[in-house]
Amino acid sequence: MSDYVVEMLNITKIFPGIKANDDITLQLKKGEVHALLGENGAGKSTLMSVLFGLYQPEQGTIKINGKPVKINNPNDANALNIGMVHQHFMLVEVFSVLDNIILGVEPNTAGVLKRKEAREKIVDLSKRYGLSVEPDAIIEDISVGMQQRVEILKMLYKNNEILIFDEPTAVLTPQEIKELMQIMRDLTAEGKSILFITHKLNEIIEVADRCTVLRKGKYVGTVDVADTTREELSRMMVGRDIHFTIDKKDVTPGKVVFTAENVTVPSKHHKNNAVKGISFDVRAGEIVCLAGIEGNGQSELVYALTGIEKVSSGKMTLEGMDITKASIRKRSKLGISHIPEDRHKYGLVLEYSLANNLVLQRYWEPEFQNAGFIRTAKVLDYANLLIKQYDVRSGQGAATIVRSMSGGNQQKAIIAREIDKNPELLVAIQPTRGLDVGAIEYIHSQLIAQRDSGKAVLLVSLELDEVMNVSDRILVMYEGEIVGEFDPQTTTVEEIGLYMAGAKRNTPRTITAVSATLKK
């Protein structure tokens, strides 16, 4: 019997124009947590798709328990006891936990479901691995953390031995991440083997035994985590040194640029308000960060701020002017720039060329049009200037159709467009979502440059590292309210995590007190 439960040897997978995997070797020992580290586009997903039979490699062999196998489709992978927790959960929202777990392998006699038998097995598994779930709860009612435990139980229920976790921590609070790490340790103690796909170095250091690093489709190396450091891993991943802490000058916040008073925004999904009477302000030369778990009203607040959605009550001002009822175009002209949450839905017209997208907020200005006719040459000049200045890379320059560009460069295009408007207030929602370390570093530096030049920045982020590193002031949102205000210098990730999860909250009075001390 071989030491390794999974061996992917010298895998090469070629797509038109690129080698997505170039001679990659990955060996997973029985009972270990093996991290797979790499930037976006490094070939992690391709490698896993090969293991799941979604792609056939041009070269290389796969061995399971020492025996060479051919995996033609996901069913083959299932038969080999390989299971995966996807980044976006594959759950039926309106089914119960129990029904989701047995989906596809329902125990039955002549077509009649044997739920009792299934329940016993699930309760047994959840006790054994410390995965607390409520079998009869409906998926849409339970927390994201519990949904993830359901996904894990799905694999265990099918007796999978090889468990793949694809970026599992992206949706979790710090406390939930801790629990997950413990669960992963328990699973390996029971003899399961885990492949842990991530680009978060802290988690690797904490939980993984070994780590394989990919860069640009190539195999960089496999290291024992105990013998390495965060810096070493990041150098392997990116190919150069990365600055984890961001150099920020001390800037004293200036005048108040934006204020919100008792802003209430109705929800589109339910009868309650998504934003419940929030008040805050953003001053020149500071980055205010709205932290919180997804779906606690941050998006709605920003939509109200930029004019995409209407407020039901409250008042907003920009530099003293009431903008509560102003149109989107008016707010944009007055100096609000918006880096939207969903760049495909809001930020870009994907079928348009890069040049056309770069003038999306400005095409109507006299500089770019004359009596209703677009001054194509000016648009192109401007686009080329931004492309150069912000290093937006694309296949055919300004004429590239944006759909064909990478996510990172699409985001860069939006950032170029919004920052070049020279706004008084820059609103950015999760500007680094789905981007790799290099692009994140770049975007952070742009946000800080805005702040340093005396502009106001409102950042909405789910990533606590980002919240702590970039912001000057943190507001935590929970269920449509601001439940805490913090100074990143004096607070901890754990503390903020408790507020994000709703375990702790400040009364409005204490918040005022904190902001009073902060403003000094």
Place this chain on the structure above:
Amino acid sequence: MMTKFKKFVQSPGLSSFLASVASIGIGLIFGYLLLAFLNPSMSFYGLGKILFAGASSAEKFSKVLYQAAPLIMTGLAVGFAFKTGLFNIGASGQYTMGAFFALYAGIILKMPWWTALLAAMLGGMIWGAFPGVCKALFNVNEVITSIMFNWIGLFVVNLSMSNIPQMLDRISANRTVNLAAANKSAIIPKWGLDKLFGSPYMNISILITASVAVIIFIVLNKTTFGYELKACGYNRNASIYAGINAKRNIVLSMVISGGLAGIGGGIYYLSGTAQFLVIKSLLNMGFNGIPVALLATSNPVGIIFSSLFISYIQVGGEAMQPQFSPEIINIIISVIIYLSAFSMLLKGLINRILTHQNARREKERVLHSSAGNSGEGIVTDAAISNKSESEGVTK
């Protein structure tokens, strides 16, 4: 030189063009098989008529142009709406309204032809506005409303005609009075083209409609208005985000689309050679705009040519009589028209074939290049995003 060719091969225009040509080709083959099945000995004669009759004489060719002119307008109506993300299936109703407004202006109000044509546009615009307003304000699907407005339009026009006896011919009361007798100035001028081609059908309408097509092309591609309309069509959310008034644009887009179809109705019935028949079925000219637009992938200049083509085979089809009955002609035309609906599908296939060949060559190149330095820069961002898109397809 080589890169120019490569660029040409990869341009979206070429694959659209090839897709349209392919659907025409397949349609014609099917048509021939149908002819061979019905009357084997005459099948080649029939096919010859379809392919060459339209160009066999100046008189036939002027018939082609005569029918193509209104077809360009309804094609533009549908294509313009497509470009702005709307499906205007109501061109028939707007066309009918345009015809009525034009004839009323010409026969009753004794207006000259160009005012009557503007009246036609107004009629179409009004009829296009209803579905547009319903879509913008109440989010009612424009397909449903515009289909209903086809019928409403038809019967409103029929009812109005029947109640204005001055508009109808004295002998056969189910058609409008001959324009030459009622108001000569309302007839679209011929500028001597009728003598040149030796056909009474020939007038300047083809020049008018081709100019409108060029204007629409310019509006869509060169103006901020077109920029906004297309942005709304491609991505309504992003255009809202950019401060564009999406609701206003939906209404405007339907109004313009209706106006174009309305002009089509005016063009046809102000020719002096056509009389409006009070009948109970929708006018096909409006629906034929859909395949015309599809065949041209909604490109306004392309619509000029696809209209000419459809009109050309229609004339060819008429020339197949009496060996083949006129109904067969319609079947053949509708097969081609039907296939044009697949032109998007064919376009994807052609794209795949074109890129696949490139990809295979690329693959070989990558495989043969040494694993060392030359492979370093190959992982481009664009290529990776292509990959993730193809992943999405497999899922």
